[in-house]
Amino acid sequence: MDEKVLLVDDEEEFLDTLAERMRNRGMSVTTSMSAVEAIHKSEDGDFDVIILDLLMPGMDGIQALKALKEKKPDLQVILLTGHATVQKGIEAMKLGAMDLLEKPADINELTEKIKKAKAQKMILVEKKAEKKIRDILKRKSW
Amino acid sequence: MKANETTSQETGLQFFGKLSAAVSHDLKNVLSIINEKAGLLEDFCHMARQGMALDMERIDAVTAQVKAQVERADQIIRCFNRFAHSTDHPIASVDMGETVTTLVRLAQRLLAGMEVSVAVQPIDPPVVITTRPLMVQELIWAAMQWMAAQPGEKKAMSLAVERCGDGARVLIGALGHPPEGGLDAAFCAATDAVREALQAEMHLDSASGMLRLQLAALEPPP
Numbered sequence: 001m002d003e004k005v006l007l008v009d010d011e012e013e014f015l016d017t018l019a020e021r022m023r024n025r026g027m028s029v030t031t032s033m034s035a036v037e038a039i040h041k042s043e044d045g046d047f048d049v050i051i052l053d054l055l056m057p058g059m060d061g062i063q064a065l066k067a068l069k070e071k072k073p074d075l076q077v078i079l080l081t082g083h084a085t086v087q088k089g090i091e092a093m094k095l096g097a098m099d100l101l102e103k104p105a106d107i108n109e110l111t112e113k114i115k116k117a118k119a120q121k122m123i124l125v126e127k128k129a130e131k132k133i134r135d136i137l138k139r140k141s142w
Numbered sequence: 143m144k145a146n147e148t149t150s151q152e153t154g155l156q157f158f159g160k161l162s163a164a165v166s167h168d169l170k171n172v173l174s175i176i177n178e179k180a181g182l183l184e185d186f187c188h189m190a191r192q193g194m195a196l197d198m199e200r201i202d203a204v205t206a207q208v209k210a211q212v213e214r215a216d217q218i219i220r221c222f223n224r225f226a227h228s229t230d231h232p233i234a235s236v237d238m239g240e241t242v243t244t245l246v247r248l249a250q251r252l253l254a255g256m257e258v259s260v261a262v263q264p265i266d267p268p269v270v271i272t273t274r275p276l277m278v279q280e281l282i283w284a285a286m287q288w289m290a291a292q293p294g295e296k297k298a299m300s301l302a303v304e305r306c307g308d309g310a311r312v313l314i315g316a317l318g319h320p321p322e323g324g325l326d327a328a329f330c331a332a333t334d335a336v337r338e339a340l341q342a343e344m345h346l347d348s349a350s351g352m353l354r355l356q357l358a359a360l361e362p363p364p
């Protein structure tokens with residue numbers, strides 16, 4: 001089953017090339033050059049994971065992460081940064097990011113993390129479905 | 143001096159550090175693009191080994207893109223080298239046009255982060271003055287940041303340099319939305335030490351919204 005990915009970065013050449021390589025690996029990839037556009041696209045699209053650049057003009061990755069998680073708490077977000085520090089990593093994890101990768105990123109490592117993100121999302125979706133069923137059963141007292 | 147006060151040496155270092163960090167980020171972005179292009183060529187080779195035909199035009203295009211990124215990185219490093227050498231001598235002859243152009247090029251990512259675009263007006267003939275190379279850039283950057291922070295929807299700035307006697311005048315204009323009100327006290331206080339060292343004056347023309355930095359020619363070193 002192909003992973004649905006939203007790739008967000010303000011460097012167009014980086015975005016287009018990485019998207020092509022990810023599609024060659026069987027993923028379904030949507031791209032966005034700004035955090036604001038990405039937030040709109042995430043509302044309409046049912047993405048397994050969002051790959052988000054940390055430093056972008058206008059709204060940066062951390063602000064975008066906060067906004068995305070507020071709208072869709074189950075969303076899996078992987079941050080990409082030119083300079084990964086422990087402090088940034090902690091801040092990102094506290095806000096709910098799944099992982100933080102330093103650029104240039106190795107596509108095999110990124111692909112593994114995307115697969116894990118999809119698996120994590122499926123677990124969360126299943127848990128929600130189970131809870132719904134339990135709630136229904138409780139109400140009906142069967 | 144209080145513990146929380148910053149010396150002019152420290153502000154100079156902070157300015158140098160901020161621009162250096164912006165350059166390192168830009169270079170990381172270039173490396174990321176080159177990394178992906180190289181990866182794409184690897185992918186093509188892998189697909190060719192699986193029996194797929196090689197698209198030679200595509201390969202030519204990707205290698206041309208790699209070369210363009212190498213050129214981009216070279217430009218960034220040249221500008222950064224010029225900037226780094228502005229610390230060689232405390233007082234020196236400074237080509238103001240080249241200095242302003244280099245500063246804007248290096249600060250592009252920072253400016254993009256503030257959603258500001260800057261147009262440097264052509265400067266011909268060159269305006270060369272004796273001044274403090276790093277400090278003059280620090281003052282111009284502080285002035286640009288202040289202009290960018292003024293309220294307004296579209297942030298587009300113009301930067302021009304004029305000869306003024308033995309000295310020079312740097313004109314920073316906000317296109318479309320000139321700043322309202324005068325120069326605030328905090329900004330003036332923050333630039334006091336640098337302006338004193340440069341023998342510079344700062345004026346905001348309320349009619350045109352142009353921020354004018356008047357730089358005196360300093361005594362050359364013996």
